[in-house]
Amino acid sequence: MYVAAMAAIVVTMFLALARAAIGPTVFDRILAVNMFGTKTVLLIAVAGFLTGRPEWLDLAIVYTLVNFTGTLAVLRFARFGNLARDDRKADRS
Amino acid sequence: MRLGVLALLVAVWLSLSGPYTLHEWLILAFGVVSVLFVWRLYLALDRAAGGGSEFFRASSWLRLPRFLVAFALKVAAANLHTTKLILAPKIDLQPRLRRVPASQKTSFGQVLYANFITLTPGTITLDLRDDELLVYALDAESEGDVMDGSMDRDVLRLEGGPD
């Protein structure tokens, strides 16, 4: 059953990667990459159970948070072309 | 509330690394430092947001289970409907934008409501401004729970409003 679940996750990851490659807009790509990251978290968790090493869940937790921060950073970069600028004025527009 | 967040942070740290390492003074020190650092960040953010997190009083925690059940049921129903839309032989959508009032008193409650809508497949919050949400929905059935105000009431009930 773990193998079936992992197969489903891997299929979804390929579908998400295909969407990230096709685009057409940058937002489609970010959405697909974020979905890919969520699937990675699930893959780590299920693989941990498959191999009998639930300690991998710590990696899953960290990956969840890194995925969240990373997606926001890429989105910000795509929008402002800069990660450090104070965009409080730009946001009001 | 502020001490509640501190207790929550300590609980999270304990559950992730505490029980096996409490005798290691170095790791314990790391834990204390990281908990205090995150708490300091929370206090700064809370002040920047104008203290909007006065949402959870002790009584709110008691109402949480009922909210979670209502939440799970609504999300499950929306998932089934969106799955039907995706797997339909012909994609047939009537996308629409709606303005809906967010009647929660605290800003935390309004954000929770907006997140609730976004999390439900078929509806997504575009904007939150002046106690009003801008909601994008896939079709008439998807927006049902938002338009009849039942999700609004769920969050209101958690906030301590009328039943």
Next chain:
Amino acid sequence: MNGALDIVTAVLLVAGGFFCVVGGIGLHRFSDFYQRTHAASVTDTAGAGLMLLGLMVQGGLSMVTLKLVLVLAFLLFSSPAIAHALVKAAHGHGLALELDDPGKDGDAAG
């Protein structure tokens, strides 16, 4: 290992996998970006939720289950935040919203 619990886990994992693939298919069948966010939200809620629930059944009452609950809680907080940030950025960027009934409620939004 308990036989009945294994069956519950298997059902939940397969159901979660089904919703994951459905979301992946939706990502390709829907025609514009705003619709695709809904497909992604199917995998983030039903897919991830059912799979983690299935693993929780295996974990029983233990630290493992607590960590699974934490993963699920983080996912349920981060996925709407990401979806909202993406949609708002796309809308603010001027990506066209295709509406069935334009001008009724969605005018002057942004």
